[in-house]
Amino acid sequence: MVTAEAGTKIAGYTYQLQRALHRMFSSVHGNILIGVETGDDVVELRMSDDGTIDAVFEQDKHTIKESGQPYQDGSKNLWHTIHIWLDSAVKAREQYSEIRYYLVTNKSVPVQAMARRLSDATTPEEVEACIAEIREKAAVVGENDKSEIAAVSGFDDASLRFVIERIELVDSSGTVDGVRIKDATIRLFHLTDDLVDKGEEIYRGLLGQLVDCCQSAWISREPAWLRKPPFAERLRSEMNAYRVDRYLERSLASIAWREYHKGDAKDLLFIAQLQHLRLSDEYCTRALSHYWSFYSERIRLLNAGIVLQRAWSARDGALHQRWRAIRDEYLEFEGDIDEGDGMAIAKKIARDTLSGDHRAPLDGRETSEPYFTLGHYHDLANRRADDVFVYWDDAFAPAKDDSDGEAS
Known part of the structure; x- marks a missing residue:
């Protein structure tokens, strides 16, 4: 004692x-x-x-x-x-x-x-x-x-x-x-x-x-x-x-992503793109959680001054280039595509781009959470007016004068 x-x-x-x-x-x-x-x-x-x-x-x-x-x-x-x-x-x-x-x-x-x-x-x-x-x-x-x-x-x-x-x-x-x-x-x-x-x-x-x-x-x-x-x-x-x-992204389960989601999900372009591919409601719901969780983390890291905007812009560009390479692999190197195969090719582009195995780095650091890359891609698929816009089917391709000639 x-x-x-x-x-x-x-x-x-x-x-x-x-x-x-x-x-x-x-x-x-x-x-x-x-x-x-x-x-x-x-x-x-x-x-x-x-x-x-x-x-x-x-x-x-x-x-x-x-x-x-x-x-x-x-x-x-x-x-x-x-x-x-x-x-x-x-x-x-x-x-x-x-x-x-x-x-x-x-x-x-x-x-x-x-x-x-x-x-x-x-x-x-x-x-x-x-x-x-x-x-x-x-x-x-x-x-x-x-x-x-x-x-x-x-x-x-x-x-x-x-x-x-x-x-x-x-x-x-x-x-x-x-x-x-x-x-x-x-x-x-x-x-x-x-x-x-x-x-x-x-x-x-x-x-x-x-x-x-x-x-x-x-x-x-x-x-x-x-x-x-x-x-x-x-x-x-x-x-x-x-x-x-x-700096590292938080786990998906720890983020109250629904607090950020306001309004109808159908108003989000990336959800419209996924529904156009006839993906399930369950998949679209998961995509929505990935998108808003990524959004939450980006705001947190930006506001704390931990990751500057130039690093996010660089990651935008890297993800866009990867999507472009995957798209070119199917559209430029597999010969002519029959009119009926367009949807199948679009699904393959989306599948390979949105692979859960790819974890894009941020500002030179490795990331570990799949949603942190998937959500970023959904963000790019929502930004039609930007040069880094990604899409799965040509139905969503921007007009050539809006995309600097990159639309197929």
């Missing part, structure tokens, strides 16, 4: 991992390493072309309490953290050209709090005022005080000045603008409009990858240092995968 205390600790560890992912994608530096439980809760190392390295040490404190905040003036959270930074400052200054220290929490820290004043101290006067206040507070603490402010006060002014000048407080969800850490990180993915609703799933995938990388390092008794490129590549792969899913 998970106790409330255990749940609080787990929430804190999770927050730390969330912060690591947020720092990774919020960094504007090209060559970085993100450490989890290395030199601090989260560490960012920024490598410059000249070989120098800047470091950011981040201490994360998460709480689920309704009131208060983790960096109280007399709290161990605050002074133990600063003690650690002071204790490691000499070694850090030998390793890194510039250093920053971050106090991060999901709660709002009031203006009058010491943590806030330490963060806001930018002028020499403000820094000296903070040092004086630390020494005053340390002078009145008792022997049982566990906040470690006395230990902090034991450092010389130069050491205190160095650390205080570099402290930055980030409160209210741990992001600069107060947005929840998860939402703020998702925004850093810069998802296009068609992928916004997949942000949560993409975030979970990246956070899961971060957890796996850390766990693998810790099991091997190695520090968890993470590079950004594998995560950036994962983000690209996730985005591309969702785009492919959106």
